[in-house]
Amino acid sequence: MWYFLKRNKQVAAMLGVLGIAAVVVIILSTRTAHRLAADNASDETEDFSDDPYIFSTHKLPSDDRFMPSIGNGHIATNIFSDTIYMNGLYNGRKGESHRARIPSWANIRLNSTLTHMPYRPVYSLDTREAAFKVRVDRDRSIVTQRIYAHRFYTRAIVNQIQVVAKPHDPNFIHHEIWIAIKQISGPSSEDIEFRTPVPEIYDGRTIWSSCGSTKDPEDPSYQPLPVDVCAYWTSVPDYLVVPQHGSKVFTFVMTVDKNKTIARQEFIEVLQQDGEELYKKHVDHWKSLYHQAGVHIEGNLHLSKIVNGIWYYYLSSLPSQHTYHPPEKYYGLSPTGLARGGSLLDDYEGHNFWDTEFWMFPSILLLYPRYAHDLLQYRLDMAYVAAELAKITGNKGYRFPWESAYTGTEVTQPCCPEVAEFEQHITGCISYAARQYLATTRDEEWLKQGGCSIVTHIADFWASRAVINFNTGLYDIESVMGPDEDHSNVTNSAFTNVVAGYSLYLAQYVACLCKSYYMAKDPDHWADIAWSLALPYDETLDYHPQFSGYERGEQIKQADVVLLGFPLQYPMNMSTRVNDLSYYESVTRSSGPAMTWSMHTIGHLRLQDDKKANDMFNKSYQGYVREPFKVWSELQRPNVGAVNFFTGMGGFLQTLIFGYAGVSIHLDRLEINTPQLPPNTTNFKIRGIKYLGANLTLSISETSSTLVVESLDDEWPLTMNDGKYNITLVPGMSVTLSGSGPFKIHSTSWKECKLPEDTIGHNYLRPNKL
Template sequence: MWNFLARNKQVAAMLGLLAAAALVVIFLTTRGGGHTVVEKFMDEIEDISDEAHIFSTLSLPSDDRFMPSVGNGHIATNVFSDTVYMNGLYNGRKGESHRARIPAWANIRLKSTLTNHPYSPVYSLDTKHGVFQVTVDRDRSVVTQRIFAHKFYTRTIVNQIQVVPKTHADPNFVHHEIWIAISQMAGPDSKDIAFESPIPEIIDDTIVWKACGKTKETEDPVYQPLPVDVCAYWTSVPDHLVVPHFRSRVFTFVMTVDKNETVARQEFVKILQEDGEELFEKHVERWLKLYQQGGMEIEGHLELAKIVHGIWYYFMSSLPSEGTHLPADKFFGLSPTGLARGGTFDDYEGHNFWDTEIWMFPSILLLYPRYAHALLQYRLDNVYVAAELAKLTGNKGYRFPWESAYTGSEVTQPCCPEVAEFEQHITGCIAFAARQYLAMTRDENWLKHGGCSIVTNIADFWASRAVINYTTGLYDIENVMGPDEDHSNITNSVFTNVVAGYSLYLAQYVSCLCKSYYMAKSPDHWADIAWSLAMPYDETLNYHPQFQDYKRGDFIKQADAVLLGFPLQYPMNISTRANDLTYYETVTRSNGPAMTWSMHSIGQLDIEENLKAAKLFNKSYEGYVREPFKVWSELRRPRVGAVNFLTGMGGFLQTLMFGYAGLRIHLDRLEVNRPQLPPEATRFRIKGIKYLGSNLTLDIGIMETTLTVSSIDANWPLTMNNGRYNVTLVPGLTVTLSGSGPFTIRSLPWKNCKLPADTIGQNYLRPIGL
């Protein structure tokens, strides 16, 4: 394991010259509700690895925001930063709530990487093994540092330093001990947590340190009357490591942290009993298991393959581990910049937005439905807060806040009250995620333990928000803001009305699924409202105005009306879809967030404009992915916005999975429609698609596309139409897909419940869908 990053010295010397600083440009940028950031832009560093899952460099980014993170869903840190963040640990009242900073007692640096030594360190991120590595080839030794957030011992961040002496060719050479200088760089005291002064302890003959404290301010006095306890343990770190000249040695330094002091200590004691190499192997084993369960492989386009590996790595670093040493803590969701960030306004403070359900959730659901379940569980855990918010705003059911964190209450910054007030579509987005989850899993247990209730209460909210317009005879939804945050307090946002209508129809469907154990209130009434919701449509121009009274030519922030085609799959004529795409591309401002162009690319693929789709596909990631560690920014270079932008990553994955692979989720089927290779790729493989308990692999090549079945759930037998005839899917079978499809995979009807009509807006004749 230690030697997988050896590099050619000539390449090192050449690339070291190329790492010189270039022109510095300073830009001011904003996202939506005033998120501001300044970037000192310099030429990016090159990734010199030719392996898809390893990112290697001889120089670190000049901007440390583009350093990678290590995390395991419980704790995370950016490599070499002075900050550790923990799942569910926030400080600050309401709109000031943000992830609480823990000093990085795990931040240990080799001094040879901090000063102008005559060595050329190689820095690498291994996304399959979940480890950051530094290798320094010195005169008398090779020193390798591994940094990782343990995937099994999830309260733990580990630093391991291996020193391997070199054999000297001169027999007269005088051997001395090898000294390696190191520094612990924990940073200043936390402003968020009132830690007591660290105290030393001796555990198993090892000097360790402990610091415990409490967060300084609770998020909401009603839902969180008391601060949160935090306790950390870490090993003592000397100034130098001393190694005999004749043998190698591995030094292991660990930091554990938890809200429970006993848990943090138990984990720490267990770690001290582990052999250093076995400790690492247990971590690697968990990461490899994730890659065995699912993943995406691209051949013929190394850059694209690396980006995909990076995205899944950053996702998995913020999602909870499966099978941990001690029971996992409650999960508090995915924020737009992941678990390793969130202490500042620029990083969205670790809050949850619609980003989770619309942008990250679908791809995660396809390969890792248990993580999709965990994301929905965060919403279920906070329904009592959503019920109170609906009541406070004069509505029924559940209204979820635009931003939420520890308590589930509204934590949008004081700067942006209109966002918190009007951007209500998040409640419909949560129902849409539930719809997709039920379509892919038919999880009866989830329905029984909150699913029935959350779906029907969201429908009650939208039913109370829709007001009959006696002039048109249709229901209006007023005082909202769509995904385009440049227009607030509008009426009949097309995106909002469709997700609201889908929510109402879904409740009607779920009331049938749940009727043996859950009594729904008025399922037909929900459908009646959905059927009669107003739906802006311009018959002359054959396109969807973004909202009622939208002025054609007004610029917008990001994808909004185009989301009707995907992900909402709202039926419309191909000409209407094409007009929506063409028009909104011309009025979307250039400094919008990353995920917009992913949706435009999917749309162009749907209407078979493949050249245009490829151009937009390239636009969806070029300038957003920062080298050498494939860290995404919210905005295209030279602007920055939020960093490690999981939202943009999620949109990009959807372009691959739902655009080029052509996958489509429906309540009664899974479709593969016009599967094709991404630009320049020679093979595209999605392994571990989980549909109704089955495990499938879609393999798209130059000459043919196949679907391979690894396993089938006996409760849900599957049949597939391969373009010619129906095939019963059984384990071990490989089906060749002939033609462009759609290729449909179906199972038995679910409880013989009638599928929702999903017809919204009777103010114009519904055309036949795509």
């Protein structure tokens, strides 16, 4: 992803042309100054709840970017925002494409007289029930507002306000209880041509509807027509009235869909529900989701809340599994989720980057493989566009764009053409995600429905990018940019060449898996190229230069070469891994994103340097999580960057699952190596690990680690090797993991296909591999 500080170079370039005054105007008009402003003490408020799933405060953040979001994978919004976004709804041509803004007719607020002195409201994000709540204890009543995106009725955002009268002196005359409220839908949408709202009466209530179309299709070649969208919402009065002795729940609803009939049907269905039953159905579906898996931490409330917040935000942007109407096609998981995406500077316009496959995907895959399938399906759906991009850039196979949205075309902003041109490693990262998916699922149906094709066509792309160097006898990949976006148009980026090599090897393996129904031409040719790809290595200093010609001492933006150690798990000498980590830590700029330090954490854990790992772990989140609602920023305080930054969350989850828990995914096995507790915790559990249809729970305490086999898939019997013995796993079994491991869980081989060599740059000797 081309993070904000990369773009500042564009601003700097303007100084000489426009003059300082003009640039100041540009900066202010684009909110750049706001993004980089230091946080005041009042920007973050205290979370006083002692429940690990509930974040509560008496005072909302002064910076509304740190407000939490609600969502269900179809629609999402930030709390008290006048904007709603919908899955797959974008507006703007190519480089201007962004999520299309829908006015939030669901934005209902209690009157300020209720939320200021003398009352002291409690604002809570309940991640267990997936609802934002406002509770005001008044003289004569208790008012509770619940706001949620329904998990079953996924076209609906629901506002419920409950007013409960307090007992009072019967001899004292009271009047009715009046609660002032206000609907704040904001200005008209600049993205959608909504027609004038139409009122009607339904069951004694006034309801409104409006339909419209996006203004600018993303790419006329792939989207000849704009996209339609329709909204229904209930009328909102100025006051709610409750008898002096009574109580009542008022329900307000807004539904949104591309299909008017679906929007209306779901709206009417929700209106007919009893208020409490409607809420219970929402909560039950969330409970079902949490029942499938979870990451639990004890002994460190703050850390536990951060983890629970991450999964809440992730699942809020992923599609519901059981819905009233069938879900629409899913358009991917962007770096700030579904609740954001309207602007370039704050949220990357809702586009898909390598962030999805490389940073978010691995943890989602291990606990919620169905969602991992949905994320890969987005890439499969866009493969025909990737084929065209490869063709027009003079290559073969599939080349996926750096930024992708509705059509799958390149939608990177015009400001940064070098990123779209050179940062081609995203194509290899998609293949690496497919590799992990196949390793943990052996999903034959996915292979048949396009998996064979996407893997082999990605290999064709890299084969066409590799050019033989007759001086070295190795293949070079020129004109690329690695994750470090401070260096562009380089040759033999170490990271890029390894993900390219893995892509080539994977295609050889998949060609064997698919040979009964998919023909691949000369699959060994892919492996021959991978074997002979150049991999920069300095034998004297025993480390990997970032690319050919890298000058030692040059500052870099973020983790790049260290990603070879993890997530790529490329085999190397222990001394090389130590040197890579030490050197690149010294030249990585402090303003980089959180994922850098997450990967350094895992690196040091794998080297059994626990003290250094703990230091890096603390660095990976402490400067990025904003209170009270555990919203992540892209950049460390005092800077902000993109909000709510799913990419940083993904790196952090990997430190827990693949770092401290010691889990690692390989094509032929799942390993657990040296499981240990994260800093300042007493118990750590990963529940619902999915491997080849099995459901496993890994529990780690101060004295022991255990693996519980919750269930197994009959098709794939599992055996665990503890270094001495092979243990046949059976449902209900609890295995104590004695020692550091590795504990290798494996099944029978898959179709007797030979595993790939996975060696890049055959001249690079590794006598003492990690």
